Amino acid sequence: MDTTETKNAIFPKGEHVPAAYFTGTAWLNMLVPHNPTFNTTVGNVVFEPGCRNNWHSHKGGQILICTDGEGYYQEKGKPIQLLRKGDVVQILPNLIHWHGATPTSEFTHIAIGPNAQMGAADWLEPVTDDEYNSYQP
Amino acid sequence: MDTTETKNAIFPKGEHVPAAYFTGTAWLNMLVPHNPTFNTTVGNVVFEPGCRNNWHSHKGGQILICTDGEGYYQEKGKPIQLLRKGDVVQILPNLIHWHGATPTSEFTHIAIGPNAQMGAADWLEPVTDDEYNSYQP
Numbered sequence: 432m433d434t435t436e437t438k439n440a441i442f443p444k445g446e447h448v449p450a451a452y453f454t455g456t457a458w459l460n461m462l463v464p465h466n467p468t469f470n471t472t473v474g475n476v477v478f479e480p481g482c483r484n485n486w487h488s489h490k491g492g493q494i495l496i497c498t499d500g501e502g503y504y505q506e507k508g509k510p511i512q513l514l515r516k517g518d519v520v521q522i523l524p525n526l527i528h529w530h531g532a533t534p535t536s537e538f539t540h541i542a543i544g545p546n547a548q549m550g551a552a553d554w555l556e557p558v559t560d561d562e563y564n565s566y567q568p
Numbered sequence: 569m570d571t572t573e574t575k576n577a578i579f580p581k582g583e584h585v586p587a588a589y590f591t592g593t594a595w596l597n598m599l600v601p602h603n604p605t606f607n608t609t610v611g612n613v614v615f616e617p618g619c620r621n622n623w624h625s626h627k628g629g630q631i632l633i634c635t636d637g638e639g640y641y642q643e644k645g646k647p648i649q650l651l652r653k654g655d656v657v658q659i660l661p662n663l664i665h666w667h668g669a670t671p672t673s674e675f676t677h678i679a680i681g682p683n684a685q686m687g688a689a690d691w692l693e694p695v696t697d698d699e700y701n702s703y704q705p
Contacts, residue, residue, distance in 0.1 A: 439576075441633075441635050441653055441654050442654050443654075462633065462656045463631055463656065463658060468629060468660060468661065469628075469629055469631065469658070469682040469683070470607075470682055470683060471608050471631065471680065471682035471683075473631060473633065473656070473680065491606075492605060492606055494600055494606065494608065494610060496578075496599070496610065496678065498578050498635070516578055517578050517579050517580075519599045519600065519610070521600060521606070523605065524605065541633065541678070543608065543610065543680060545606040545607055545608035545682070546606070546607060546608075
């Protein structure tokens, strides 16, 4: 448990995420774990600058609510999109994608996992430096 | 559409909510409307001080993510609970409850509607002033 807090953050940072699925350091605060009543998970994720998760997909899709900093989001075969506070990303089921912070900003989003009864994320290979550095404003 | 923004707010306030189901003024910014892919709705709600919604319940339950200000939450037959930034409320299906701002603070939460395919809220009677003023610290 890392108790370092970003100034004015909504949630404590929580626990370090599994290094196997991320490049760099990120924290997960699981707000609503999977349960059969809601079928919907909610977690707050904080990425340090330069951190991103591996390419992955979700059988039930995912919704990202960006709450602080600047981040990247990329769908397989498309250019990187810049994310800012207030942006909402609706990620379709089984769509291969990744997300993370920009090289110079911490980034925080709430990740909502709908249809959680369909299973957790399917993790793929890391995002290479060439892929990560391909953002064009 | 009301374009007034709270300083540092994550989302624009959105549209006034239907007066039939609220006492006082609130705004709803629907971030993810109901759709059959996610079966999960997401909306940001801002309550002015003193504003609260009617007693109501949700067939699929509801999750509140408190992001700013101070609010109240009450389940039928229980005392009012104070809500602050960072609090998460998991409301079971068909549980009769209400939520809103305190008398002196604006209050903002993200409302997640899981199992949205089960239908929208079932609205009941307004929260009386006696009920609203029953909070005991």
